[in-house]
Amino acid sequence: xTESPQGTAVRTPGPVAPRGRRGRRAVDVPDLVARARxxxxxxxxxxxxxxxxxxxxxxxxxxxxxxxxxxxxxxxLTGSPGVGKxxxxxxxxxxxxxxxxxVGVLAVDPSSPFSGGALLGDRVRMxxxxxxxxxxxxxxxxxxxxxxxxxxxxxALRVLDAAGCDVVLVETVGVGQSELEIASLADxxxxxxxxxxxxxxxxxxxxxxxxxxVFVVNKADRDGADQTVRDLRYVQSLGGRHAGPGAWRPxxxxxxxxxxxxIDRVLAEVEAHRRWxxxxxxxxxxxxxxxxxxxxxxxxxxxxxxxxxxxxxxALAALADEVVAGExxxxxxxxxxxxxx
Amino acid sequence: xTESPQGTAVRTPGPVAPRGRRGRRAVDVPDLVARARxxxxxxxxxxxxxxxxxxxxxxxxxxxxxxxxxxxxxxxLTGSPGVGKxxxxxxxxxxxxxxxxxVGVLAVDPSSPFSGGALLGDRVRMxxxxxxxxxxxxxxxxxxxxxxxxxxxxxALRVLDAAGCDVVLVETVGVGQSELEIASLADxxxxxxxxxxxxxxxxxxxxxxxxxxVFVVNKADRDGADQTVRDLRYVQSLGGRHAGPGAWRPxxxxxxxxxxxxIDRVLAEVEAHRRWxxxxxxxxxxxxxxxxxxxxxxxxxxxxxxxxxxxxxxALAALADEVVAGExxxxxxxxxxxxxx
Numbered sequence: 001x002t003e004s005p006q007g008t009a010v011r012t013p014g015p016v017a018p019r020g021r022r023g024r025r026a027v028d029v030p031d032l033v034a035r036a037r038x039x040x041x042x043x044x045x046x047x048x049x050x051x052x053x054x055x056x057x058x059x060x061x062x063x064x065x066x067x068x069x070x071x072x073x074x075x076x077l078t079g080s081p082g083v084g085k086x087x088x089x090x091x092x093x094x095x096x097x098x099x100x101x102x103v104g105v106l107a108v109d110p111s112s113p114f115s116g117g118a119l120l121g122d123r124v125r126m127x128x129x130x131x132x133x134x135x136x137x138x139x140x141x142x143x144x145x146x147x148x149x150x151x152x153x154x155x156a157l158r159v160l161d162a163a164g165c166d167v168v169l170v171e172t173v174g175v176g177q178s179e180l181e182i183a184s185l186a187d188x189x190x191x192x193x194x195x196x197x198x199x200x201x202x203x204x205x206x207x208x209x210x211x212x213x214v215f216v217v218n219k220a221d222r223d224g225a226d227q228t229v230r231d232l233r234y235v236q237s238l239g240g241r242h243a244g245p246g247a248w249r250p251x252x253x254x255x256x257x258x259x260x261x262x263i264d265r266v267l268a269e270v271e272a273h274r275r276w277x278x279x280x281x282x283x284x285x286x287x288x289x290x291x292x293x294x295x296x297x298x299x300x301x302x303x304x305x306x307x308x309x310x311x312x313x314x315a316l317a318a319l320a321d322e323v324v325a326g327e328x329x330x331x332x333x334x335x336x337x338x339x340x341x
Numbered sequence: 342x343t344e345s346p347q348g349t350a351v352r353t354p355g356p357v358a359p360r361g362r363r364g365r366r367a368v369d370v371p372d373l374v375a376r377a378r379x380x381x382x383x384x385x386x387x388x389x390x391x392x393x394x395x396x397x398x399x400x401x402x403x404x405x406x407x408x409x410x411x412x413x414x415x416x417x418l419t420g421s422p423g424v425g426k427x428x429x430x431x432x433x434x435x436x437x438x439x440x441x442x443x444v445g446v447l448a449v450d451p452s453s454p455f456s457g458g459a460l461l462g463d464r465v466r467m468x469x470x471x472x473x474x475x476x477x478x479x480x481x482x483x484x485x486x487x488x489x490x491x492x493x494x495x496x497a498l499r500v501l502d503a504a505g506c507d508v509v510l511v512e513t514v515g516v517g518q519s520e521l522e523i524a525s526l527a528d529x530x531x532x533x534x535x536x537x538x539x540x541x542x543x544x545x546x547x548x549x550x551x552x553x554x555v556f557v558v559n560k561a562d563r564d565g566a567d568q569t570v571r572d573l574r575y576v577q578s579l580g581g582r583h584a585g586p587g588a589w590r591p592x593x594x595x596x597x598x599x600x601x602x603x604i605d606r607v608l609a610e611v612e613a614h615r616r617w618x619x620x621x622x623x624x625x626x627x628x629x630x631x632x633x634x635x636x637x638x639x640x641x642x643x644x645x646x647x648x649x650x651x652x653x654x655x656a657l658a659a660l661a662d663e664v665v666a667g668e669x670x671x672x673x674x675x676x677x678x679x680x681x682x
Contacts, residue, residue: 299648
């Protein structure tokens, strides 16, 4: 599936269909979720649009998805522009499909071909999967700023998970805090580097190495690949979170993704990491931590919204007047504002 | 007064002295406020440090200051690096002191000489005021990031206000949202530009013209001053918030601050603006709006703190486990988390 047109109407005549605010078209969420679970690409696309747009039915969607989540293995791909993330994603999709697995792709990278900022070659290549009902591809970069994406991505993941994806690949560009947060959604994070980009050192500086579960040295047929591998080994030797007995030591895999070389090896390491996560109890811990962060973020957003609602209210205006008059201070005023919420 | 050493102890032996957490030295806030109001520079510096550091006694400080605030006229100075903000600030201080007014300066600009990023000439020049008990100078850029400064600056303003300053000059560098927010603290905002910097157009792009109550074309003895004035007039002619009858139309004043030229004219326009604010009721409206924003920000910070307190708690962990198990969704979990706060 490629991204379906945004206008896709999902109408239901029944009286139970909840109606969104501002006269939006009615959305029958249970029906939509059922159809997504049946593998209907349009229903999946529509659900992702609903969560992306923070639709009024967002909560209903989240509730309907919950019982069907927890199955998908989430693989993050991150790295600087030009290392070949999209080519690698394409090769991984091909290999996973050959193994009979249902695959979702979330491209959270404005420069990704999946997001429209395409090199024609890559774009055409992804079209290989366009007619394959076992592949869902979705760009998360088409609207809103990255903060919004960081927020919407976990929800979109849930949609793909509930829709029966065995694996979801999340492609992010490896710079900045938001991207690191998105990468942290993954069960296994692949950090891609390429020879001659000074990436090993750059990545170390950006803290990106800390999120790596598997290093992929792509374009390994180029000069400098050996040096890049040595750089990574050196940086790894400096320690970090992977020290200690029983710890996972991120392997370094060489690939030429454009020719599918090394891709099976990447998937083998991902599988080894999955087993380690399960054996060490780390997988459950990571998912719980991720859920806790998401709950916190939603709670905080809800509170911010409630505060936003008092903006321009008579209550806030009255408190502000008291502060201006020196009858109270902003802290006591804030306490009273909160007491009124 | 220049910034006093941070270690200044304010001890009181009495049993009423509240003791900060973590065994900090006791602070007798009412005594400190009384001494600041008596013009004791050390007490002023200590109070600003307390609010800047978000001391445990912050709320007590705010409460003690409140009855004594609302007197000071706040003048913001903003503009690109190099336009002469600090030189202009210095000249304004000199003129205001000559008129017998007590003056505070808050430099919220990492590149300001007052913040230590000094040209020696400017630094020395400010030393003129070092022994003058009618001038308080404080850099707000010495610690923390700008977000923190945006938060601490209104509190520091309150300290200077309560300490009896007639005028407080707030110097900010004119780029970025945070600086605009700080500029919005002012009753009257001076936007400084200089010839040949393309500043008129740059400023228009940055939205900085929107905050101007008075334009100051500094270094007006240089080539291009006429063009800069024409640029500003042109940009003004495009309209914006100053359109409409009875509206304030920002005057354009030429200065050579390094030689004190035009400074009296700037102060005359500031005074004209102050009268307009009073006559149009705009001054009270601005202060109320500012107080409302501050109350909101404090309320939100308080809520964020409360959410932060549940991090790692058993309650959040239990909710996260339910989400991972698909027994609930993050939205319902967030609701339950909030209900527990």
